[in-house]
Amino acid sequence: MGAVTYRNQIYDIFADPNEEFENQIKRALDIGTEYLGLSIGFLTRIDDGRQEILYATGDHQLIRPGESCPLDEAYCRRTVEIDSQLAIEDAAASTEVSEIAVQTFDLGAYIGAKITVDGDVYGTACFADTETRDDPFVEAERFFVELVARLSGQAIERRNYERELSERKERLDEQREIYRAVIDVSFDSVFRFDTDGTFTYAAESVRGRLGYSPGELTGQPITVAYPDAQAAEWAWEKISQILNGEPAEVRDFPLETKSGDNIYTDIRGVPVYDGSVPDADRSKDDIVGIQVLVRDASERRQREGLISVINRVLRHNVRNEMSVIRGWAEMLAADLDAERANKATVISAAATRLLDLTEAAQKIEQNREVSPELEPTDIIPLINRTVTECETRYPNASITVDTPEEAISETLPRFEVALFELVDNAVKHGGDPESVVVDVSVSERLITCRVSDSGPGLPNTERSILQTGAETPLVHGQGLGLWLSYWIITTLNGEIDVISSDRGTTIEIQLPRPTGETDHRSSPS
Incomplete structure (x- = not known):
């Protein structure tokens, strides 16, 4: 057979998708030894300065699968250093092979080419004989060895890729099974739908919640579970929020079961992003769906x-x-x-x-709601109304107000309830005569409101309410009013604390300013 026939055989071996990688290499080595007239063929892996024989054909004591040696003692050392194949007809007379390699392996003729995988040197594909060769290796023979090395490298790349895919699939299947098991044993229902509002997943627990099977919901619009237009409008408002990249929570949301009954649920929804986009680069344009956790309320x-x-x-x-x-x-x-x-x-x-x-x-x-939707609110009118009411209730009290014309906070009007409790409490315990000061200052991020009196000071039992939210002091009438203030302010993302002073009591409230607010007016001096 001619050189072309042998090369075509090599092409056919590596082109067969059903051929095992190991068989491909062994067959290629057998064909190579026949074509080149050499008795030994082998494929090596070179790593960390050592050569290991992975596959071999022929009868040589040191050239067998599993045998290894330092690369400096191997014929292949020079092979991986040059760009083309290395062909040696008489190893003993060649300067390309080290003396120790000749002494160790005692090979007369050698031809090899390096194998690259993903751009890096992987090893070598080599053919050799214990006898020297009279005729030099011709161009066709050199090309044949390079072809075996190149196709072996491509086969190794495919094998590694297939292994990686298989391992990824196993990990993904395992993660999916864990996810499914956690969801199925949860008392909560989990749903996923795309950006158009179509169900793409429903946990098995949906049967007990809505009466549907997961398969019945998949592909259905989420409106199938809305009892009326008002619920649909409410839901799409939250969905729009999630599609902008913000999680959303809803309490007491009505859902309609398959039988037509209404149940009330607490729902939390989060965006699902394209998994190929790194976390740091994600934006709302990368959102591909929404996942919600539904709990029967x-x-x-x-x-x-x-x-x-x-x-x-x-x-x-x-x-x-x-x-x-x-x-x-x-x-x-x-x-x-x-x-x-x-x-x-x-x-x-x-x-x-x-x-x-x-x-x-x-x-x-x-005022027991704990998940408010805050909005920009000017607290100055709330303060003025509170002071006016307390002055009406306690005409002998002196209440001084020191505030800017405007103080926009990210809060809600019910802040006035908390403020009234604090001012009312300060008037009742503000000394004799009653004297109270309400002042407001505005910084770049916060609005600070202080209510001060000149009384005997706040007892430790009441002080702990504003510092820890402890409920034990509720046995005190004063404590209950302070606890109400603590509850409202903290649920409005604010902070409340008692400021130490030599005389009287100063209670400080800090409320966040709206994002992007640029008004930097400070309180009057």
Whole structure:
């Protein structure tokens, strides 16, 4: 057979997609030894200065799979250094092979070419014989060896790529199975839909929530679970927020089951990005879908409703009974002698404190929302209304206001409820005569509001409320009002604290300014 026929055989071997890589190499080595008239063929892996024989044909004690040696002692050392193949007809007379290599392997003739994989030297494809060769290697023979080396390198690249794909698939399958198992055993339902609002995934737990199977929802528009147009409008508002790259949460969102019943749910949604885009480079244009976690809120709503009813009934009864007690105590105080009148006054004061407690409890219930959507709000009108109301209630009190004309905060109008509790508390305990100062300062990121009085100072039990939010001091009427302020301000992303001073009490509130706000006006001097 001619050189062309042998080369075509090599092409056919490496072109067969069904041929195992190991068989391809072995067959190529067998064909090469036949074509070149040499008794030995081998393929090496060179790494960290050593040569290892991976595949071999022929009968040589040191050229067998698994045998290795330092590269400096191998015939292949020079092969990996040059750009073309290395062909030697008489190794003992050649300067290309080290003396120690000749002594170790005792090869007379040698021809080899380096194998590159992904641009790096991988090893060599070589043919040799223990006898020298009389005729020099011709161009066709040199090309044949280079062809074997080049096609071997490409086959190794394909094998590595296929292995990597297989390993990635195994890892992905494992991660998917873990994800599926976690979702399926969760008490929550997980859904995924594309940017057009079509379901692409539903966890098995959807059967218990909505009555659908996962397959029934996949491919359906999410509107299939909306009970009415109002719910749809509300949902798309949140979906638009998520598609802009912001997570969204909704409490008490109604969903319609397959049977037509409505259930209430708490929902959290997050954007799903194109996995090929690095985290640092992601933008809203890379969002390919939305994943939501849905939790049945029916039990919570029922529990909160029961608590609300109990609270309203309790407050109503307490207010009625305390009003009767206070009324009779005030009449007794007016009719009795001084000593007994003082005792009646104590009863009346105790009844008044209990009535104040019921009012504070009602305000807490009205302001128990914990996930507000904040909006730019000028707090100066809120402060002015609060001060005006307290001056009306306590005409003998002195309330000084030191504020700029405008102070825009990222908050909500219910901040006024918290502010009133603090100013009202400061007036009640602001010394004799009552003296209170309300001042506001504006910085680049924050608005700071301080309420100061000249009283005896805040007791430690009440102070801990504003520092830790502890509920233990709720047994105190004063503590309940402060706890209400703490609750409202912290749920508005604000901070509240007690500022140390030699006399009186100063409570400081810090509220965030809207992002991008450029008004840098400070408070008056």
